[in-house]
Amino acid sequence: MSHPTKQFKNPVLNWIEYRLPIFSLIDNSVGSGYPTPKNLSYWWNFGSLAGFVLVIMIATGILLAMQYTPHETMAFSSVEHIMRDVNWGWLIRYLHMNGGSMFFILVYIHVFRGVYYGSHKKPRELLWIIGVIILFIMIITAFLGYVLPWGQMSYWGATVITSMLSAVPVVGDDLTIWLWGGFTVDNPTLNRFFSLHYLLPFTILGLVILHVWALHEHKSNNPLGIDVQGPQDTIPFHPYYTVKDLFGVGVFLIFYLYFVFFAPNFFGEPDNYIPANPLLTPPHIVPEWYFLPFYAILRAFTVDIWGITAKLQGVVAMVMAVLLLAALPWLDGSRVRSMSFRPRSRIFFWTFVANCIFLGYLGGQVAEEPYVILGKISTAYYFAYLLIILPFVSRTEDVDEVPESISAAVSKQ
Amino acid sequence: MADTASTAPEMSGDDGNRRDFLLNATIGVSAVGTLAAIWPFIDFLSPSADVLALATTEVDISGVDLGMAITIQWQGKPVFVRHRTAEEIETAVADDAAELRDPQADADRVQNPDWLIVIGICTHLGCIPQGQKPGEPRGEWGGWFCPCHGSHYDTSGRIRKGPAPLNLAVPPYEFLSDDTVKIG
Ligand code: HEM
Ligand code: FES
Numbered sequence A: 001m002s003h004p005t006k007q008f009k010n011p012v013l014n015w016i017e018y019r020l021p022i023f024s025l026i027d028n029s030v031g032s033g034y035p036t037p038k039n040l041s042y043w044w045n046f047g048s049l050a051g052f053v054l055v056i057m058i059a060t061g062i063l064l065a066m067q068y069t070p071h072e073t074m075a076f077s078s079v080e081h082i083m084r085d086v087n088w089g090w091l092i093r094y095l096h097m098n099g100g101s102m103f104f105i106l107v108y109i110h111v112f113r114g115v116y117y118g119s120h121k122k123p124r125e126l127l128w129i130i131g132v133i134i135l136f137i138m139i140i141t142a143f144l145g146y147v148l149p150w151g152q153m154s155y156w157g158a159t160v161i162t163s164m165l166s167a168v169p170v171v172g173d174d175l176t177i178w179l180w181g182g183f184t185v186d187n188p189t190l191n192r193f194f195s196l197h198y199l200l201p202f203t204i205l206g207l208v209i210l211h212v213w214a215l216h217e218h219k220s221n222n223p224l225g226i227d228v229q230g231p232q233d234t235i236p237f238h239p240y241y242t243v244k245d246l247f248g249v250g251v252f253l254i255f256y257l258y259f260v261f262f263a264p265n266f267f268g269e270p271d272n273y274i275p276a277n278p279l280l281t282p283p284h285i286v287p288e289w290y291f292l293p294f295y296a297i298l299r300a301f302t303v304d305i306w307g308i309t310a311k312l313q314g315v316v317a318m319v320m321a322v323l324l325l326a327a328l329p330w331l332d333g334s335r336v337r338s339m340s341f342r343p344r345s346r347i348f349f350w351t352f353v354a355n356c357i358f359l360g361y362l363g364g365q366v367a368e369e370p371y372v373i374l375g376k377i378s379t380a381y382y383f384a385y386l387l388i389i390l391p392f393v394s395r396t397e398d399v400d401e402v403p404e405s406i407s408a409a410v411s412k413q
Numbered sequence B: 001m002a003d004t005a006s007t008a009p010e011m012s013g014d015d016g017n018r019r020d021f022l023l024n025a026t027i028g029v030s031a032v033g034t035l036a037a038i039w040p041f042i043d044f045l046s047p048s049a050d051v052l053a054l055a056t057t058e059v060d061i062s063g064v065d066l067g068m069a070i071t072i073q074w075q076g077k078p079v080f081v082r083h084r085t086a087e088e089i090e091t092a093v094a095d096d097a098a099e100l101r102d103p104q105a106d107a108d109r110v111q112n113p114d115w116l117i118v119i120g121i122c123t124h125l126g127c128i129p130q131g132q133k134p135g136e137p138r139g140e141w142g143g144w145f146c147p148c149h150g151s152h153y154d155t156s157g158r159i160r161k162g163p164a165p166l167n168l169a170v171p172p173y174e175f176l177s178d179d180t181v182k183i184g
Helices: A011-019 A022-030 A042-067 A075-084 A089-116 A125-147 A152-167 A172-180 A187-218 A237-262 A289-299 A310-331 A343-363 A371-396 A406-412 B002-010 B013-043 B086-097
Strands: A035-037 A234-236 B057-060 B069-074 B077-083 B115-119 B142-146 B151-154 B159-161 B173-175 B180-183
Touching: A011 A022, A022 A187, A022 A237, A035 A237, A042 A075, A042 A089, A042 A187, A042 A237, A075 A089, A089 A125, A089 A237, A089 A289, A089 A343, A125 A152, A125 A187, A125 A289, A125 A310, A152 A172, A152 A187, A152 A310, A172 A187, A234 A237, A289 A310, A289 A343, A289 A371, A310 A371, A343 A371, B057 B069, B086 B151, B115 B180
Parallel strands: none
Antiparallel strands: A035 A234, B057 B180, B069 B077, B077 B115, B142 B151, B151 B159, B173 B180
16 A cells, blocks of 8 residues: 555654554545545435444443343343433433434435435445445344343334244244244343344444445545546545534434433333233334334235245345345436436435335334225335336436536536 | 476376365365354254253143133243133134135144134234233134234134234143143
């Protein structure tokens, strides 16, 4: 590596930089040495915010783990012990609990941003795919974490979700018992979930490093979706975007801490303050809000087709709903990235966003009419958008005139 | 080393075969060895011996009146024991001829038609169906109703409607006397 090493007045810094060029690495990543498109909007704040929340989750999680006991008879009371006896325990737990919700809000916006501005398109396909893997592992991590307090929703949520494995043909039942380490969700399940809940965030951290590495190879996309053509199109990351990201952190903290201090259980389910009871299913099981759209997709399949059970269809559809996103760079075939110049794609995109929110609403309703049929229609649109509408519209629509460069568009304003 | 390599082609076919054999044997042994080394890591997660120790449970059913049901725990799972009424038995038998998702005759699901004994875990995604206690919904076929995603079971515990693929499972059990059943 022949990075130009930085020169400092401080000899100690020079000594370090000569041996390990860490300061130039930082400078070229988030400093003045990193050229960034000059037209990034606030939609570009969500990536750094998600990273900020990941750090908060790891910090609060490590503290919680020091007072938490992963045992079926003690897990629930150890969480109450954190809430009542441990110094600042309530704060650390509420930061962690609401941090999970914040993480998903930020990441969902981050993903929709990418779809709208075509950020997944060449040459950022791998960056995008790593992102989808991060989302997938985040979903698993949050699910595992929700089991730990061992309340009624923890227990029955865990039962319903892990039972999905039993839909796998032939070996499904054995696989489920293997996953549980028993014949039901039980103490061995709780223990291994705790172990994995501690592990996976660090896997996410590793993937985030790859994600940012891939990002820095071709730099950020931008609201116009056109390539940077030269220095006139960029500004240095520091101070311009460090300041903007920090401002975003401030606004975000107001939002986040409002819930932590004034509505800490807003995103939660009261049933999870009832200790787990393996002999009593709560009448209305709902996952956490950020899983509701996927839960609605799971439930949308109720009829066996060609010998494939409704259960297997639902499970496959639910997993595909996430993994299919990895194929977006090829599903969206437009030669123009940003939907700002693609009027028809834009309409279907916003319908897709509204439909995802509607799926979330349906996921929280009981499994009765009219919700069942609405769930089917809404699920159909989810997949139709990704597999039919987007590929077709992106290849056939008339696009508006795209500005010739970022600087030309910016100076026109 | 270069000498050895360059002389190789001149060697007799026999030696070539021997080299291939050694190479394949090495690959084979390491593959088996690697798999054997991975297995403990996988099987570590399977139920441990104490969990496996098959508990049997004996239940006194003398106090269960006609039309009532009790739930007992076996291997950590709920087991439904229902004292069926004549009417319930009749519809269960009559429905043998109905269109069933998981076809099974009522007679094959009971040892004594008065008592239906099934594992109380919905075959969809593992919730415990309602219908054991008076006042709980029993679904459109008068058996059980799973509130999680709306599966209906009949008075023989067979799946009739909703996403569940299979009938409620029948555990192994035997009547020790008229009043006691041993489950497991
Ligand atoms: C990707 C980052 C993470 C996410 C999305 C996440 C999510 C969650 C969620 C949703 C809960 C349930 C909160 C509740 O209802 O009480 C939870 C609990 C917990 N998490 Fe995490 N977590 C993350 C990282 C970590 C890390 C890194 C650790 C440990 C080093 C950790 C340790 C714990 C512990 C001990 C609990 C149980 C205590 C409690 O329920 O408050 N978490 N987590
Ligand atoms: S678990 Fe019973 S219907 Fe889904």
